[in-house]
Amino acid sequence: MIVDPNRLVGDVLKGADDLTTSKEEYNQQATDRLTVDTTSPFKLPHLIRPILGIWVTAIYSAIVLAGLLTGRLSYIDALQATEVLVGGVFIFYFGSRGFEKVAEQRGKAQIKIAAEKSKAEIAKSEAAIKIEELRTKAEIKEDRKEARADRKAERQERRKN
Numbered sequence: 001m002i003v004d005p006n007r008l009v010g011d012v013l014k015g016a017d018d019l020t021t022s023k024e025e026y027n028q029q030a031t032d033r034l035t036v037d038t039t040s041p042f043k044l045p046h047l048i049r050p051i052l053g054i055w056v057t058a059i060y061s062a063i064v065l066a067g068l069l070t071g072r073l074s075y076i077d078a079l080q081a082t083e084v085l086v087g088g089v090f091i092f093y094f095g096s097r098g099f100e101k102v103a104e105q106r107g108k109a110q111i112k113i114a115a116e117k118s119k120a121e122i123a124k125s126e127a128a129i130k131i132e133e134l135r136t137k138a139e140i141k142e143d144r145k146e147a148r149a150d151r152k153a154e155r156q157e158r159r160k161n
Contacts (some may be wrong), residue, residue, distance in 0.1 A: 052089065053089055053090060056085065056086060056089045057086055057089070060082065060085055060086060061082075064078045064081070064082055
C-alpha cells in the first residue's frame, strides 16, 4: 500500500485544526483580522491583501510557466493548481472586501431604518400628547361652560325669589 504524504499531512493538519478551532471561530478570526487591517492607521495593513494577491499571482505564474516550458508540468495540472491557489487568494481578497462593503451598507441601512422608526415613534408620541392636551382643554372648557350656566341659573333663580 502506497501512502500519499501530502494527503496524510493534510489530513493530520485538518484534524488538528478541527480540534482546536471550530469553523465559526475561524471565520470570526478571519473577519477580525480584516477589520484590524482596514482600521489600522498605518498603510501596510491596508495594502497587505493587494500586495499578497499580486505577489502570489506573479510567483505562482512564474513557477507554472517554468514547469510548462520544461515539460515537467502538464497544462491541466497547472490549470487545476492555479485555480485552487490563486482562486483562493483572490476570493479571500475580493470576497472579503465585498463582504466588508455589504456589511457596511447593511449597517448604514439598519441605522437609517432605526432612526426613521425612532422619528416615527417620537412623532407618534408627540401627537398623542397633543391630542391629550386638546382633550384636557376641551374638558376644562366644557366644565367652565357648565359652571357658568349653573351660576347663571342660580342668579336667575335668586332674582325670581
